Amino acid sequence: MVTGPDGLLIGEAPGVDGSTDARIARVRLSGQVAVITGAGGGIGRVIARAFALEGASLVLADVHGAVDAAADDARRSGVRAVALMCDVTRSADVESLARRAVDELGGLELLVTCAGIDDPGLLAEQDEASWTRVIDVNLNGTYRAIRAVLPEMMRRGRGRIVTIASVFGKTGGFGFITAYAASKHGVIGLTRALAAELGSQGYPGITVNAICPGYVRAGMGIRTQSTKAGPMPGAEIFERYYKRQVPLRRMIEPEEIAHLAVFLALPESAGITGQALNVDGGYVMS
Numbered sequence: 001m002v003t004g005p006d007g008l009l010i011g012e013a014p015g016v017d018g019s020t021d022a023r024i025a026r027v028r029l030s031g032q033v034a035v036i037t038g039a040g041g042g043i044g045r046v047i048a049r050a051f052a053l054e055g056a057s058l059v060l061a062d063v064h065g066a067v068d069a070a071a072d073d074a075r076r077s078g079v080r081a082v083a084l085m086c087d088v089t090r091s092a093d094v095e096s097l098a099r100r101a102v103d104e105l106g107g108l109e110l111l112v113t114c115a116g117i118d119d120p121g122l123l124a125e126q127d128e129a130s131w132t133r134v135i136d137v138n139l140n141g142t143y144r145a146i147r148a149v150l151p152e153m154m155r156r157g158r159g160r161i162v163t164i165a166s167v168f169g170k171t172g173g174f175g176f177i178t179a180y181a182a183s184k185h186g187v188i189g190l191t192r193a194l195a196a197e198l199g200s201q202g203y204p205g206i207t208v209n210a211i212c213p214g215y216v217r218a219g220m221g222i223r224t225q226s227t228k229a230g231p232m233p234g235a236e237i238f239e240r241y242y243k244r245q246v247p248l249r250r251m252i253e254p255e256e257i258a259h260l261a262v263f264l265a266l267p268e269s270a271g272i273t274g275q276a277l278n279v280d281g282g283y284v285m286s
């Protein structure tokens with residue numbers, strides 16, 4: 001038995017009579033290997049922790065050194081974790097993800113693509129380099145990560161791919177995020193089309209789904225951003241511009257994104273593919 005963060009006991013299932021302490025974690029991803037890009041970020045790190053608590057071995061990739069702390073965090077849960085400096089705009093970096101997973105951790109069942117940037121601003125004022133950068137990290141970076149792991153998943157005939165899109169991949173947002181919204185629409189398109197392609201090519205064991213977070217209390221959701229009224233912390237942007245349009249009237253916690261990512265990796269979700277699932281307090285209802 002291993003003791004994880006916060007004293008959670010790893011490896012013991014709750015008793016059938018329901019009497020076992022609810023804080024005892026289940027280990028439903030034991031024996032599986034997950035690659036997570038953007039794993040040093042606010043949401044990525046919480047997803048990595050959730051996967052670790054479920055027993056998955058992890059390849060954690062990011063351009064930021066915070067990925068080392070994410071890997072240390074995972075190891076404290078008793079799982080193996082490899083931290084990689086990996087820029088999703090560089091094919092050579094991304095191509096190593098599958099090899100590291102297979103060679104060092106012995107498998108590759110799961111991919112979560114969390115790497116992303118927002119770079120808010122007005123389209124007419126931002127230069128082409130800004131547009132290109134956002135598309136290259138968010139959309140092309142998601143493509144590169146999928147392209148890197150897919151042959152191994154196809155060889156095994158099974159795999160779970162979870163892309164992190166956004167509700168702004170379904171709506172235009174509120175202005176100031178045109179490149180970001182365009183990139184996330186692209187991520188959803190990529191997710192749906194790839195799910196159809198894999199099914200039609202005889203790979204029913206590989207599912208591809210997008211999570212579309214609303215305003216999350218982590219990462220770019222709480223950082224200061226440009227708005228028409230000037231720079232503003234994310235929580236204030238939520239209060240001023242979003243809250244009234246969100247039925248639950250609150251921001252989303254990063255753990256709520258992680259719960260769905262874990263579910264999409266479990267056997268219980270085997271029938272779900274090509275979906276873009278909102279975790280947004282009801283902001284978008286389609």
Ligand SMILES: NC(=O)c1ccc[n+]([C@@H]2O[C@H](COP(=O)([O-])OP(=O)(O)OC[C@H]3O[C@@H](n4cnc5c(N)ncnc54)[C@H](O)[C@@H]3O)[C@@H](O)[C@H]2O)c1
Nearest residue numbers: 038040041042043063064087088115116166216219220221
């Ligand atoms: N926080 C929110 O409210 C929110 C809402 C909707 C969607 N999202 C999406 O969730 C994902 C995670 O965002 P977050 O809020 O945790 O922000 P974050 O900035 O904390 O995390 C993003 C991570 O991606 C990494 N990254 C950036 N460029 C990279 C590159 N070229 N190669 C590899 N890694 C790179 C960053 O270093 C960072 O660790 C993003 O795709 C974001 O668009 C976030």
